[in-house]
Amino acid sequence: MNNSRILKKYYDKLLKNFGPQRWWPGDGPFEVMVGAVLTQNTNWxxxxxxxxxxxxxxxLSATAIHNMRTDQLAQLIRPSGYFNIKAKRLKGLIKWFVNRFDGDIEKMFSRDLQGLREELLSVKGIGPETADSILLYAGNLPSFVVDAYTYRILVRHNLMFEESTYDDIKSFFEDNLPEDAAMYNEYHALLVQVGKTYCKPREPSCKACPLHEFL
DNA sequence: TGCCAGGCCGGGT
DNA sequence: ACCCGGCATGGC
Structure with missing residues (x-):
């Protein structure tokens, strides 16, 4: 079975087992963008x-955050952990958003996907996962999100090498699946669910993981 | 209790 | 080009 079929069958099975995850469904793209920064290495x-x-x-608006002092922002976001560094990162992102797109979400997401991704990555504190989370979950653009769970699941099942980069894994999904933002959205969320359930760190393998059936 | 969570940066080799 | 410490709260 080729990789494309494996990934599709796996997706179907996860969707059936866990149901739609409905990540970031209804509170609007700006809130999603903020959440993408705050959730860096932090539980939701x-x-x-x-x-x-x-x-x-x-x-919770671009102008409010733009005009707020960094230390005041830090106090508000304190529960998310790393609050000092995240306050700086959030300010940087919003500054870019305001200066580059007038704080206009529509304008921002009318830019082409690859160009926008490059720009996001140029903002200090925005790495590949945060950028892709914004593109996919705020912009509904087909940019697959890779995280620690995704990496661990693929490596443990020998679908990817341990030394694979972020972009290697991202491409593995994007090259083997239809370009469908709604599917990428669900797929990533489902992988996180699998990771939490079956594929935890510091365990040598995850034999109960439902992916075994297809390999 | 110690370990982990929907990462990323910067400094040292 | 890698490797690693730092960042920090809350839940189990």
Whole structure:
């Protein structure tokens, strides 16, 4: 069975087992963009508290964050961890967003995918996963998101080498699946769910993982 | 309790 | 070009 078939069958099975994950469905692209930074190496529950704080303070907007002092922003996002560095990163992202696109989401996502990705990566504190999360989950653009779980699952099943880069793994999915943002969205979220359930760090393998059936 | 969470940067080899 | 420490809160 070739990689394309493996990935499609695996997707179908995960969707059946876990159901749609509905990541970042309804609170709007700007909030998603903020969440993408806050969730760096951090569990989502903590991120929700930080976002709630921003909402309660009436600061969940580009202009509000743009005009806020970094240390005040840091206090609001404190529950998300790494709050000092994340406050700087968030300010940097919003500054770019305001200066480059007038704080206009529509304008931002009317730019072509690859060009926008390059620009996002040039913002300090925005790495490949955060950039792809923004493109996919805020912009609904077909840019596959790779994370630690994705890497671990593929490596443990010998679908990728340990020394594979982020872009190697991203391409593995994008080259073997139809270019479909809705599917990328679900697929990544499902892989995280599998990772949490079957493929944890510091365990030598994940034999109960449903991917075994296809290999 | 120690380990982990939807990473990324910067400094040292 | 890699490798690694630092960043920090909350949940199990």
């Amino acid at each position: 529950g903590n991120v929700e508290r930080a976002i709630d704080n921003l909402k309660q303070a009436g600061k």
